[in-house]
Amino acid sequence: MTKQVLTVDNLNVRFAQDGKTVHAVRGVSFTVGAGETVALVGESGSGKSVTALSTVSLLPDSAQVSGSVKFGDSEMVDAPEPRLRSIRGNDISFIFQEPMTSLNPLHTLEKQIGESLALHQGLTGDAARARIIDLLEKVGIREAESRLGAYPHQLSGGQRQRVMIAMALANGPELLVADEPTTALDVTIQAQILDLLGRLKDEEGMSLLFITHDLGIVRRFADRVCVMKDGEIVEQGATDEVFANPQHAYTRMLLEAEPTGRPEAVPDASEEVIHCEDLRVWFPITRGIMRRTVGHVKAVNAASLSVRSGETLGIVGESGSGKTTLALALMRLVGSQGPIVFQGRDIQGVKSGALRPVRQHMQIVFQDPFGSLSPRMTIGQIIAEGLGVHGVPDGQDPKRVVADILSEVGLDPAMSARYPHEFSGGQRQRIAIARAMVLRPRLVVLDEPTSALDMTVQVQIVDLLRSLQRKYGLAYLFISHDLRVVRAMAHKVIVMKQGDIVEAGTGAEIFEAPKTEYTRALLAAALNIVPQDPIQSAS
Template structure:
């Protein structure tokens, strides 16, 4: 098998503030024609920098050495003309965060059509037909109705699918996928992995797959390169790496998985929140007069209850209504049906009346970097809620911040740093500290581990368990990672297109699912890792 990509002794360094930092140190590997090679490692290991180096996509602050040959042509120091020909045509990228790659001011049709027109010369109806074909391939339902949508009108998973469609539009010889399934549901993740595998065979396409999750490449990659601190510490055939990992770091990555069960809930535990036949529909308005022409049925007839010390796992595909349900319980969006908080009917409460409950209801979001102000220090971020609601036990703000930082595993000496100075796992700890400093009773955890490395994921799950144990917290845990849900949850709600299709004890749902949809989710989640 001939090699389509040959990387030899690649080095990348960045100069900043008068200092030189080595990000990649003598990396060598090859990608054969029609082969899938996975670059695996934790955040900061140099995976993405290595990939970007292949077509000189690093900034001016980077110094690149070594050799990168694509089809025998040297990419390091190549002319702009050659790089323009290769980028997006011969070599395409799929990035982890689609919102950094999609233009928020352009519709999906315009963005996809731009790439198709540039590389294939298709316009008009031919371009539209190609766009619809691509969106169908990546699992966008009813793609014709989505052509006029803007990126902010799509869920995170849907945006990632659009990015994948853009990358596949021009039939690249080599596809570099940088964490392409991190934000996707387990069923869509399985579909995308299968789609990429099928394209690799039918189009004789090669794939460089970058991920921090070894489990998803077990059945997907031909070879694996394990990176740590800018170096490849182990590489070889996937089967051999998984069967007999030689390097301690590889062994640690393979063993990193959230396991165990949550502590049992006391029989007499207080009921914190309840919904009765909750319904959340959003009107579809068109025309100058904004006439209502239909309804987006986000949640239909949801009746659930969560007690102190209990975790309710909410699972389902993107757009199923998971986050909408949680936001309605917190009274952050309107709804119909019953909502009670600690026995009080809060449906008719005014904003002023609800304000006194806000300190008891907190939320931790999926993307800690997006939910933390880059202009505020760690201390200011954590103390922001104290400025609104006051300290729950009357302590000075600095003391409260110091204590909660220690609780979540952060060094209080770093409280004067800004979010960009922390790792992804540390930023998520800051987000958790911001919620916990007010001593809430109910916490919504909206995909709190999906953007994290597997080893950090295990640490965050253990942290959340400890905080629940210490403060008897009620959690609504939203996730598409069913392995994490199983480790965290007492009960599980399975949602599909706004409907609660299954609700029961976690053990029953995982061991004895009653619906075909739940069985499909479980199969997709656990078969990938088999």
């Protein structure tokens, strides 16, 4: 029989909250065998991360834990703190979703990786440095020795995640827990990180507990899968069996939760809302006391595009390719050169005061609704803020306008007195959409509006955006690295790389007959086909 590295039996976790008891995990049981990859999947709030944190008793003091969690033969529930400290980061290691918040911004890579080596192995000095270089090379960091003095902000997202993996591997753990390790990454970097984890798991002989809401990743990466809902495991089994013949209705819903269909055709008579010709955004690089310009960061080079009423233009590419900068330039939120024609008027040279009436018709929805909504304002105040600046249409009652738009995005108007923290991620994104739509804009920039959301919520938001576009003839600039969502939403697509538009065409042309190698690599990564040599292609 396969040795069981982790055995969870009838795990229950409760939290005391506002005088009530919240039952976060209910009777969860599963095992992770030696060399096995087990995936915990489910929507936000299903109990995945709480279950994972329970494996090494990393839950807050308010947590009431019962049941059994065994690492090998050692019971982890209520284990003495010295015993837990000897296991954490040594026998069981974690990789978290957002490396920028997990890495200390004030410490170099050498110091952060070295801390774990010193604590668990007593390695310091040259021996520790050699081990750190070996780890960084193993996870695909180029010129590792020269990066020892680097700080987290000096690395790309993919590089930071590789550093987190190096830290997790430092002491040769028997079990690696990866909590949504690829959610915030581009599709090509996702593919590289997943391939890296799979290769290192085989080389190091580790077991892997993988937490995600992306079933595409689970399909190609996990040996077994446990589906969680409301703190319970509703189905578990071999991945191929669960995907081929799901038994639980919730599992079937998750498997079907992918944006589908294609955008409706745009009438030939639709008017052009915005276009630009050879738009350029260069940021100067200055040096010396006199701050002389010695070069430029060429964020966007000679970009040309147009969007009509009722049309969606998808903008895709890796992080740093210039997608968001291009959109901000079109909205006159960053400086640029080249004509920007909005509703027949060149707004490139228009002064800020004269530009204010135009801004009413250009709105934006950001990736992280929690970060873009003021925590000190009610959602009613947040949505009505634009009305206070630009005026209420046709002299209507502002409260009535806010109530109507809340209903339109699928929220109860009675919620208008609540604050953002009282809503789920999907609800907060609906609030952000309502804030943009309340002014009845002509152009809406959607900057990664679904990437932080569960698959089922993604489908809901895509359906909402489609219905609003049909009703009001909205022009969308849809920025995303999730090509499945782009395919469902976009009439036209432009592909950006290092500031250049390397390919443009209709959605069908880009997805069915890509012309450039870069576009083909993006599509291959989105379909979970791993590049042949991910370390060589790593940033």
